Amino acid sequence: MAARLSSAQDYKGLLDKYDTWLFDCDGVLWQGDRLIEGVPEVLSLLRTHKKRILFVTNNATKSRKSYKKKFDQLGLEAHVDEVFGSAYASAVYISTVMKMPKHKKVYVVGMKGLEEELEEEGIQHLGGTDPADNTLAEFHLKNFHPDPDVGAVLCGLDTSINYTKLSKAFTYLRRNPGCAFLATNIDSTYPSAEGLLPGAGAISAPLATALGRQPLSIGKPAETMMDCIKAKCQFDPTRAIMVGDRLNTDIEFGNRGGLSTLLVLTGITHESEVVGPNASTTIPTYFTNSIGDLRTAIS
Amino acid sequence: MAARLSSAQDYKGLLDKYDTWLFDCDGVLWQGDRLIEGVPEVLSLLRTHKKRILFVTNNATKSRKSYKKKFDQLGLEAHVDEVFGSAYASAVYISTVMKMPKHKKVYVVGMKGLEEELEEEGIQHLGGTDPADNTLAEFHLKNFHPDPDVGAVLCGLDTSINYTKLSKAFTYLRRNPGCAFLATNIDSTYPSAEGLLPGAGAISAPLATALGRQPLSIGKPAETMMDCIKAKCQFDPTRAIMVGDRLNTDIEFGNRGGLSTLLVLTGITHESEVVGPNASTTIPTYFTNSIGDLRTAIS
Numbered sequence: 001m002a003a004r005l006s007s008a009q010d011y012k013g014l015l016d017k018y019d020t021w022l023f024d025c026d027g028v029l030w031q032g033d034r035l036i037e038g039v040p041e042v043l044s045l046l047r048t049h050k051k052r053i054l055f056v057t058n059n060a061t062k063s064r065k066s067y068k069k070k071f072d073q074l075g076l077e078a079h080v081d082e083v084f085g086s087a088y089a090s091a092v093y094i095s096t097v098m099k100m101p102k103h104k105k106v107y108v109v110g111m112k113g114l115e116e117e118l119e120e121e122g123i124q125h126l127g128g129t130d131p132a133d134n135t136l137a138e139f140h141l142k143n144f145h146p147d148p149d150v151g152a153v154l155c156g157l158d159t160s161i162n163y164t165k166l167s168k169a170f171t172y173l174r175r176n177p178g179c180a181f182l183a184t185n186i187d188s189t190y191p192s193a194e195g196l197l198p199g200a201g202a203i204s205a206p207l208a209t210a211l212g213r214q215p216l217s218i219g220k221p222a223e224t225m226m227d228c229i230k231a232k233c234q235f236d237p238t239r240a241i242m243v244g245d246r247l248n249t250d251i252e253f254g255n256r257g258g259l260s261t262l263l264v265l266t267g268i269t270h271e272s273e274v275v276g277p278n279a280s281t282t283i284p285t286y287f288t289n290s291i292g293d294l295r296t297a298i299s
Numbered sequence: 300m301a302a303r304l305s306s307a308q309d310y311k312g313l314l315d316k317y318d319t320w321l322f323d324c325d326g327v328l329w330q331g332d333r334l335i336e337g338v339p340e341v342l343s344l345l346r347t348h349k350k351r352i353l354f355v356t357n358n359a360t361k362s363r364k365s366y367k368k369k370f371d372q373l374g375l376e377a378h379v380d381e382v383f384g385s386a387y388a389s390a391v392y393i394s395t396v397m398k399m400p401k402h403k404k405v406y407v408v409g410m411k412g413l414e415e416e417l418e419e420e421g422i423q424h425l426g427g428t429d430p431a432d433n434t435l436a437e438f439h440l441k442n443f444h445p446d447p448d449v450g451a452v453l454c455g456l457d458t459s460i461n462y463t464k465l466s467k468a469f470t471y472l473r474r475n476p477g478c479a480f481l482a483t484n485i486d487s488t489y490p491s492a493e494g495l496l497p498g499a500g501a502i503s504a505p506l507a508t509a510l511g512r513q514p515l516s517i518g519k520p521a522e523t524m525m526d527c528i529k530a531k532c533q534f535d536p537t538r539a540i541m542v543g544d545r546l547n548t549d550i551e552f553g554n555r556g557g558l559s560t561l562l563v564l565t566g567i568t569h570e571s572e573v574v575g576p577n578a579s580t581t582i583p584t585y586f587t588n589s590i591g592d593l594r595t596a597i598s
Contacts, residue, residue, distance in 0.1 A: 134435055136459050141493035160435050161465070161505075163458040167496050174495065188509050194440035196473065197466050198509040205508040206460075206501035210487050 002263065002274050005288040011297035013285070015045075017190040018260065020052045020240035022229075024220075025067075027245035027267020030289055032193020035074050036266050038292025043076060045294065052235060056242070058154030058219040058249060060087040060184035060200060063116035079230070086184035086200075086219030087114045090154055091121040094216050097229075098152070098180060105149050107172050110156035110164050114184065119152075126150065127165055138252060139164045146171055155204035155215060155220055156184035170210050181207070185219030187249060191267060195213060220244075221252035243291060245269055247282040254284065263287040301562065303572050304587040310596035314344075317559065319351045319539035321528075323519075324366075325358060326544035326566020327590055332494020334373050335565050337591025342375060343570070344596065351534060352381055355517040355541070357548060359386040359455030359483035359499060362415035380531070385483035385518030386413045388527040390420040391401055392517050395530075397451070397479060404448045406471050408464050408502060409455035413483065417453075425449065426464055438463040442553075445470055454503035454514060455483035469509050480506070484518030486548060490566060519543075520551035542590060544568055546581040554581065562586040 002283075007013060023029060030041050046053055055078060057067065064083040071078035087110075094100050098125070108114055108128035126134045126147060135290045153169045172179050186201035204215045218224045237258040244250020245267025254261035263284035265271055273280050274287050288294075304310060322328060328338050347351055354377060356366065370377035386409075393399050399422070407413055407427035414427045425446060426432045443466075452468045471478050485500035494535040501557035503514045517523045536557040543549020544566025553560035564570055572579050573586050587593075 068418055134462065136433055136435060138458060139496070141491060141496065159437060159462040161460070162435065163460055163497070166460070166501065169495050171494075186508075188511060192440060195470075197438070197440065198462070198469050198505050202465065202505035202509040205504035206497050209504040210497040210501040212487060 002284045002287045005262075005286050005293070008296040011084050011294045014241070014262075014294070015049060015297055016280060018051070018216065018241040020054065020235040021046055021278065022054045022056050022242045022254070022259070023053055023291075024244035024246070024250045025057045026191045028243055028264055029076070030074060031191065031266065034193065035076070036290060036292055038290065038295045040076060042291055042294045045297065047077065054229065054233065054282055055083045056220065056225065056229065056253075057084070058086045058185035058187050058200070060085060060090065060114050060150045060219070062087070062113035063120070064088050065116070066113055075118075084225065084229050085113070085117070086225065087117040087156060089225045090114070090182060090184045090218045091117040091123060092228050092231070093182070093224050094118070094152060094154070095121045097224070100151050103149055104151035105248055107150045107153045107169055108185065109161065109169050109207075110154065110158045111160070114154065114156045127168065133165050133168065134160045134162065137164070138160055139167045141167070144168060144171065146175065150176070150179060152180040152182055153207070154182045154184065155200065157190055157200040161203055166206050169207055172183065173207065173211055181211070181215045183212065183215035183217045185249070186215070186217045187219075187246070189268070209230070220249040221256055223256060225253065226257045236262055241285075247273060247280045247284070251284045252282050260285040264289070264291050266290045300545035301583045301586045304381050304561075304585050304592070307595040310593045313540070313561075313593070314348060314596055317350070317538055317540040319353065319534040320345055321353045321355050321539065321541045321553070321558070322590075323543035323545070323549045324354055324355055324356045325490045327542055328375070329373060329565055330490065330565065333492065334375070335589060335591055337594045338416070339375060339587065341590055341593045344593065347358060348378070351532070353383060353528065353532065354381055355383045355519065355524065355528065355552075357385045357484035357499070359389065359413050359518070360410045361386070361412035362528065363387050364415070365412055374553060383524070384412075384416070385524065386416040386455060388524045389413070389455075389481060389483045389517045390416040391527050391530070392481070392523050393417070393451060393453070394420045396523070399450050402448055403450035404446060406449045406452045406468055408460065408506075409453065409457045409483065410459070410467050411485070413453065413455045419476045422592045426467060428459075432464050432467065433461065434463055435461055436463070438466045440470065443467060443470065445474065449475070449478060451481055452506070453481045453483065454499065456489055456499040457502050459504055465505050468506055472506065472510055480510070480512065480514045482514035482516045484548070485514070486518075487546070488567070512578050519548040520555060522555060524552065525556045540584075546572060546579045546583070550583045551581050559584040563587045563588070563590050
């Protein structure tokens with residue numbers, strides 16, 4: 001059963017026990033564009049105690065650089081090499097795990113941040129923000145000339161999703177069984193500043209349905225994301241903690257990686273999903289109302 | 300095991316045995332805009348023998364009236380009251396089974412034909428072809444004022460699918476548990492004139508993923524479609540045959556309804572799915588290469 005943290009002593013114990021702190025961002029540090037109370041103090045506290053901080057997000061609409069800007073705007077200290085996004089992890093997966101040859105290309109159902117991370121890894125891409133693919137004009141297969149060098153279709157959250165992009169991605173995957181079907185993540189919803197909206201999992205769902213198979217998802221809870229982090233940062237999992245608001249992504253991710261996990265209730269998960277008769281089978285090590293509560297450890 | 304039809308005698312036997320002939324259209328009578336060889340002769344033969352003919356299609360992009368025009372353009376005799384489309388069946392379901400009050404509205408993720416059928420049944424609708432909802436502009440929940448009278452979200456094939464429509468539909472369904480989640484059909488693919496494209500099932504998939512629940516599907520193979528036909532036409536199921544190209548829609552639909560079934564191989568299904576070690580568990584009564592083969596019964 002998950003242990004509920006509430007006293008200053010609980011939080012001080014946590015500070016002593018863990019050297020590496022992995023944070024999900026949306027629903028943990030902020031809600032949309034609104035910082036969660038106490039977050040700046042808690043992050044400062046961790047930095048003062050020389051803790052290693054990593055930000056691990058499934059948000060693939062932003063590159064690490066743009067994500068760093070979000071921290072700047074909210075007045076939070078963060079460094080690009082502390083940020084691990086599913087867009088970045090996808091690009092690393094394509095170049096280092098798939099080892100896709102340099103002449104091959106990725107057809108992107110996603111946004112600018114995803115394209116930027118592919119470019120950083122030297123991966124050629126099509127689709128994405130290309131105006132020709134961002135249209136509601138009728139799609140005709142006969143006018144579509146598939147690029148024979150497309151070796152993967154990569155789906156992330158794409159608020160410009162449309163039938164042309166879906167039809168092209170479907171055609172690449174259907175006609176070429178060797179074409180990899182990847183998703184940055186399959187979060188069902190996306191916590192916008194104003195409320196929940198369909199997430200990246202809803203963007204790859206039409207293709208999964210039409211093809212009758214699921215994409216390989218790179219982001220949390222997949223091990224691919226953990227491998228990507230471990231390739232850049234050495235840390236002892238037994239002295240590391242993953243803090244998140246989603247049981248099926250953040251907590252599952254930490255649990256699978258052998259880390260301790262802390263669920264916060266400032267995001268998507270309700271307390272009834274953690275304790276009681278309807279609790280999920282994914283159990284965090286700890287849970288607390290808000291990461292801001294760790295401030296009490298300061299006093 | 301399904302019986303393969305091949306001789307003139309086989310086809311003559313079929314003519315004697317069945318009075319009511321239900322036909323799927325795409326992949327059976329035509330492929331996209333191309334008529335399948337022999338279809339006019341076979342339909343004429345059936346009419347000459349005083350057989351009742353019904354056209355049962357999951358295509359919800361067209362109303363029955365527009366669908367009738369497709370027959371006209373291809374030079375095939377058809378009457379509006381012989382056509383049962385999933386758009387029509389959805390409208391009938393909403394008005395007669397759900398008995399949705401007249402002041403309530405349907406939010407449509409679909410096209411003009413679907414709106415026309417709703418209008419024929421006197422059902423108010425939003426979304427659909429409304430230019431405000433056919434946009435790739437960024438969607439903001441704060442600018443969206445949900446209509447409290449929306450009592451159902453209805454999804455059909457929509458080649459203008461976009462994030463605004465998905466977000467509105469998601470919001471109606473998420474905030475109002477009493478709002479019905481309906482799909483005209485959940486065919487995974489759509490056989491366009493130029494090849495396969497994502498189908499209506501791919502259009503409701505993002506919502507099903509984001510909501511974590513499936514829509515009620517009205518079209519084949521659901522009994523709702525059969526109920527809709529039986530409400531308008533009396534026939535003896537033991538003397539009726541459903542002709543189709545899809546095992547999981549057409550054949551399943553006929554089998555469930557207690558009809559005999561004839562699979563044709565001019566559409567989506569390959570012979571290896573009917574006979575041999577990898578055959579589907581959905582078994583048609585008969586199968587043949589093409590409905591055009593019935594011409595041999597004329598001689």
